[in-house]
Amino acid sequence: MGKLREPLKDLATCGLPAALEVMGERWSFLILRAAFNGVYHFEEFSSQLGIARNILSNRLAKLVEHGVMVRQRCEDDRRKVHYCLTPKGENLLPAMLALRQWGEKFGGNVSSELILVDARDGKPIAPITIRAADDREIGWHDLAWMHRDELGKKKPDCC
Amino acid sequence: MGKLREPLKDLATCGLPAALEVMGERWSFLILRAAFNGVYHFEEFSSQLGIARNILSNRLAKLVEHGVMVRQRCEDDRRKVHYCLTPKGENLLPAMLALRQWGEKFGGNVSSELILVDARDGKPIAPITIRAADDREIGWHDLAWMHRDELGKKKPDCC
DNA sequence: ATGTATAAGTTTCATTGAAAAACTGGTTGC
DNA sequence: GCAACCAGTTTTTCAATGAAACTTATACAT
Numbered sequence: 001m002g003k004l005r006e007p008l009k010d011l012a013t014c015g016l017p018a019a020l021e022v023m024g025e026r027w028s029f030l031i032l033r034a035a036f037n038g039v040y041h042f043e044e045f046s047s048q049l050g051i052a053r054n055i056l057s058n059r060l061a062k063l064v065e066h067g068v069m070v071r072q073r074c075e076d077d078r079r080k081v082h083y084c085l086t087p088k089g090e091n092l093l094p095a096m097l098a099l100r101q102w103g104e105k106f107g108g109n110v111s112s113e114l115i116l117v118d119a120r121d122g123k124p125i126a127p128i129t130i131r132a133a134d135d136r137e138i139g140w141h142d143l144a145w146m147h148r149d150e151l152g153k154k155k156p157d158c159c
Numbered sequence: 160m161g162k163l164r165e166p167l168k169d170l171a172t173c174g175l176p177a178a179l180e181v182m183g184e185r186w187s188f189l190i191l192r193a194a195f196n197g198v199y200h201f202e203e204f205s206s207q208l209g210i211a212r213n214i215l216s217n218r219l220a221k222l223v224e225h226g227v228m229v230r231q232r233c234e235d236d237r238r239k240v241h242y243c244l245t246p247k248g249e250n251l252l253p254a255m256l257a258l259r260q261w262g263e264k265f266g267g268n269v270s271s272e273l274i275l276v277d278a279r280d281g282k283p284i285a286p287i288t289i290r291a292a293d294d295r296e297i298g299w300h301d302l303a304w305m306h307r308d309e310l311g312k313k314k315p316d317c318c
Numbered sequence: 319a320t321g322t323a324t325a326a327g328t329t330t331c332a333t334t335g336a337a338a339a340a341c342t343g344g345t346t347g348c
Numbered sequence: 349g350c351a352a353c354c355a356g357t358t359t360t361t362c363a364a365t366g367a368a369a370c371t372t373a374t375a376c377a378t
Contacts, residue, residue, distance in 0.1 A: 015259040016192055018266030023258070024185060026365080033175055036299065042326050052366045057327055067265070079325045079374045088265050093299050094287045095261055098254035099182070100174040106226070106247050107177030115310065118291040119303040122310065126290040128253045132277040133285055140195065140252050144278040151274065151281065185336080201355050211337045216356055238345045238354045 022066045023092065027051050027059050029099070032092060035069065035085050042081060068092070098128040181225045182251065186210050186218050188258070191251060194228065194244050201240060227251070257287040 023029060030049055039045055046056055060083060063069045068089040074080040097116070104112070115124050129137045182188060189208055198204055205215055219242060222228045227248040233239040256275070263271070274283050288296045 013271045014192075015262030015264075015266055015271075016188060016255065017262070019258045019262030020188060021266075022262075024188070026183065029175060029179060029183070033173075043324085046326095052368095053327070054329085054367090055365065077325085077375070081326065090299055091261055091264065094289055095254060095257035096175065097289060098257045098287065099178045102250055102254055103174030103176070103178030103181075105174075105250065107174055107180075112172045112174075113307050114304045115307055117303055117305045117310070118295075118297055119301050121291065121293075122303075122305060123292040124310070125297070125302070126292055126294065128257065128287060128289065130253055130256060130287065131285040132280065133282040134280075135285065136277075138277055138284070140249055142278050143284070144276055144281075145273045146276045146281060148272050148274055151276070151283070202353085205355095211339095212356070213338090213358085214336060217336095236346075236354085240355065 019095075022063070022068060023095075025059065025062075027055060028063065029096060031056070031059055031063065032068070032085075032089065032096060033100075035083065035089065036093065036096070040082050040084060042083070045083075063089070094128060097125075101127055178254075181222070181227060182254075184218065184221075186214060187222065188255060190215070190218055190222065191227070191244075191248065191255060192259075194242065194248065195252065195255070199241050199243060201242070204242075222248070253287060256284075260286055 023032070027049065030051075031045060034045055034048055039048060042056065042060070045051070045060070046053055049056070051059075060069065060071070064071045064083075066088075067086055069083050070086055072082050074082050117124050130139065130143075132138050132142075182191070186208065189210075190204060193204055193207055198207060201215065201219070204210070204219070205212055208215070210218075219228065219230070223230045223242075226245055228242050229245055231241050233241050276283050289298065289302075291297050291301075
């Protein structure tokens with residue numbers, strides 16, 4: 001069974017660098033948040049975020065290139081361009097919310113008056129947590145690394 | 160009730176910029192990952208990540224400054240310095256795993272041989288999801304913004 | 319048809335941040 | 349005492365960021 005410590009050679013094939021490749025640059029996450037909030041057009045992103053136009057252009061192109069957003073000209077007004085999230089982009093929502101909840105919890109006085117709720121019952125959403133296969137909430141010290149081919153074996157001893 | 164679209168003036172008081180202030184720079188998340196994997200010392204971070212020493216020094220100082228890690232000299236060997244995660248830092252684990260799972264799911268061929276499992280039963284952990292207060296899994300289109308003072312009211316109509 | 323406004327970018331250039339490599343300074347072990 | 353080690357700093361070079369002006373294509377009004 002794997003130790004908690006991830007071997008060096010496998011660090012390269014971990015999903016985190018892949019994710020950071022796409023979302024790790026400055027502004028990427030803020031652009032994503034705007035997109036989740038219903039922002040579609042270049043000028044909207046520009047004015048809402050206060051980002052420089054060249055950087056915005058660059059980031060949007062990169063997000064499109066990586067399949068997080070799609071770019072298409074508007075039919076009704078062909079000056080405008082419509083940027084919207086792909087399923088791949090939508091799948092970033094848990095990561096974004098987890099980050100955001102952390103920022104709200106520890107970031108000092110950012111307790112907004114606005115709270116994200118489930119539209120069905122109007123109650124605030126739950127904190128994002130880590131869960132085992134059977135839905136139990138688990139934490140850092142419950143985790144271990146295992147090779148794919150020895151999956152299913154119980155924890156031997158260690159620690 | 161709030162629209163899905165978050166008002167502009169509240170963007171500033173959202174937790175995401177606060178989180179990115181701490182974790183948004185290049186290397187911050189990779190340093191964090193190493194810390195979760197049991198890396199403690201400067202030289203370890205340096206060699207495992209391949210990060211330049213000056214940048215590493217800068218990032219570690221920033222993480223300490225923001226309360227994500229603590230820095231202390233080792234008692235047994237006073238050349239060494241011990242960096243380890245605070246509770247605030249440990250609370251970044253859901254965000255980091257969500258990001259990592261996204262990277263694994265969409266990042267192409269990063270399917271590592273190593274899989275993160277629950278140490279108790281040896282089964283892979285569940286994907287990180289968004290949940291309502293009653294633990295139902297919900298998605299982007301189930302979300303809405305609400306002012307704190309009108310919490311509890313059910314969704315009126317809209318959409 | 320002409321003129322003006324808008325949208326979505328590019329270009330240019332000054333400033334800032336990152337990377338690589340050499341250097342410093344306190345510990346330790348021999 | 350001396351060589352090796354650890355955790356940084358300094359220095360220099362190169363890439364990224366940011367602000368502002370410029371460009372192109374479309375729309376709208378006269």
